[in-house]
Amino acid sequence: MPLAAEPDDAHEEGEDQQLLLTAKGGPALEGLVVGSYCHDVLIRGGRIVGETLGGAAAFVSNVLDAASPREEEQGEAPFVVVSKVGRDFAYASAPAPARRPPLLCASPTTSFHAQFSDAAASAHAPDRELRRVRACDPIYPADLPDRRFAYGLAVGVAGEVLPETLERMIRLCHAVLVDAQALIRAFDGDGAVGHVALEDTPYARLLPRVAFLKASSEEAPYVGVETARRQCCVIVTDGRDGCRLYWDGGEARVAPFPAVQVDPTGAGDSFLAGFAAGLLWGLSATDAALLGNFFGAAAVSQAVKEILEEKIAKRSSPCINGTTFTFDRSSVHDELHAALQEAARLMPEQQQADPTNGNGGDICSV
Numbered sequence: 001m002p003l004a005a006e007p008d009d010a011h012e013e014g015e016d017q018q019l020l021l022t023a024k025g026g027p028a029l030e031g032l033v034v035g036s037y038c039h040d041v042l043i044r045g046g047r048i049v050g051e052t053l054g055g056a057a058a059f060v061s062n063v064l065d066a067a068s069p070r071e072e073e074q075g076e077a078p079f080v081v082v083s084k085v086g087r088d089f090a091y092a093s094a095p096a097p098a099r100r101p102p103l104l105c106a107s108p109t110t111s112f113h114a115q116f117s118d119a120a121a122s123a124h125a126p127d128r129e130l131r132r133v134r135a136c137d138p139i140y141p142a143d144l145p146d147r148r149f150a151y152g153l154a155v156g157v158a159g160e161v162l163p164e165t166l167e168r169m170i171r172l173c174h175a176v177l178v179d180a181q182a183l184i185r186a187f188d189g190d191g192a193v194g195h196v197a198l199e200d201t202p203y204a205r206l207l208p209r210v211a212f213l214k215a216s217s218e219e220a221p222y223v224g225v226e227t228a229r230r231q232c233c234v235i236v237t238d239g240r241d242g243c244r245l246y247w248d249g250g251e252a253r254v255a256p257f258p259a260v261q262v263d264p265t266g267a268g269d270s271f272l273a274g275f276a277a278g279l280l281w282g283l284s285a286t287d288a289a290l291l292g293n294f295f296g297a298a299a300v301s302q303a304v305k306e307i308l309e310e311k312i313a314k315r316s317s318p319c320i321n322g323t324t325f326t327f328d329r330s331s332v333h334d335e336l337h338a339a340l341q342e343a344a345r346l347m348p349e350q351q352q353a354d355p356t357n358g359n360g361g362d363i364c365s366v
């Protein structure tokens with residue numbers, strides 16, 4: 001496993017030269033998450049169907065808070081988020097930004113329009129066309145705290161993690177996990193998100209000092225898995241089919257968990273954070289990928305919450321435990337019934353459609 005530090009940052013003599021991501025006995029497991037929060041506008045059939053907090057940092061924070069190990073006396077999971085937003089940022093009080101506030105810039109918050117085809121509502125992998133409509137400032141090396149971290153997650157969404165920033169992360173962190181989307185995204189004049197080959201970017205030379213590189217199956221061809229796996233471990237996520245790990249000398253498939261997919265946004269981010277949490281618990285990479293798959297599946301299956309958000313206006317006061325229960329069949333009853341029925345219908349369909357669900361990972365050597 002490659003070490004993150006430069007020779008001049010070399011660890012003390014006798015220090016464990018392996019990945020220091022273990023919950024038992026290692027250094028404090030503080031993490032460094034670098035990538036900006038953003039605004040996501042979800043569009044279906046030409047209509048805005050949702051506006052949400054986005055940015056891999058937000059999804060990653062939620063999963064790390066839920067799943068990473070911490071000492072009993074620690075209130076919050078130990079990690080820092082370095083993220084940038086503008087004064088228009090709409091989600092400062094959402095849990096992730098409230099706990100770990102972003103740096104404020106003069107430029108506007110990065111915003112994406114995600115255009116979903118109708119297939120997005122089905123059990124199959126959705127089509128999502130992404131367009132960056134606003135871009136906040138990049139994150140510079142000087143924006144990072146000047147201290148050591150057990151691990152780093154480079155999770156940019158709009159090219160904000162500059163090559164020199166990734167390099168600084170590598171110097172500061174024992175092990176760095178990188179989402180390929182932070183490295184290979186390109187934006188045309190309209191902001192449409194495309195990809196460039198990783199080997200043509202200034203990030204390519206940093207790969208041997210990265211521990212894990214995660215790419216979606218759509219990004220994998222731009223990463224060049226066969227070349228990259230000789231430099232670091234590459235994980236390719238494949239939606240409802242789970243993921244594959246590729247390293248120099250072997251590969252493993254790790255099976256998915258069933259999910260009713262409503263919105264794929266954040267699946268990859270949640271995967272990476274779940275995977276990192278698994279490593280922090282001391283799991284092998286293949287076992288940690290199970291945790292990644294679990295959180296990826298959880299991220300896409302927001303079915304019931306989304307349905308409730310869409311169909312039911314917020315009550316002014318919650319009435320559970322109160323004396324204000326009513327028993328009328330309201331006007332949303334039938335609509336709610338139909339939406340929940342559709343979600344329930346998709347669940348077994350999806351499980352049946354994928355006979356590999358529930359199987360363990362198959363490891364093979366190459």
Ligand SMILES: Nc1ncnc2c1ncn2[C@@H]1O[C@H](COP(=O)(O)OP(=O)(O)OP(=O)(O)O)[C@@H](O)[C@H]1O
Nearest residue numbers: 216237238239240242261264266267268293296297
């Ligand atoms: N429909 C699904 N059913 C079960 N698990 C899923 C589903 N979609 C995603 N996952 C889980 O989440 C992981 C990441 O999903 P995916 O490969 O779609 O990432 P992605 O394309 O990077 O996502 P995004 O860019 O939307 O965050 C998968 O490896 C899988 O474990």
Ligand SMILES: O[C@H]1[C@H](O)[C@@H](O)[C@H](O)[C@@H](O)[C@H]1O
Nearest residue numbers: 040054055056112157266269
């Ligand atoms: O919030 C989302 C999410 O972080 C996705 O992983 C990323 O691909 C999108 O660009 C972003 O808008």
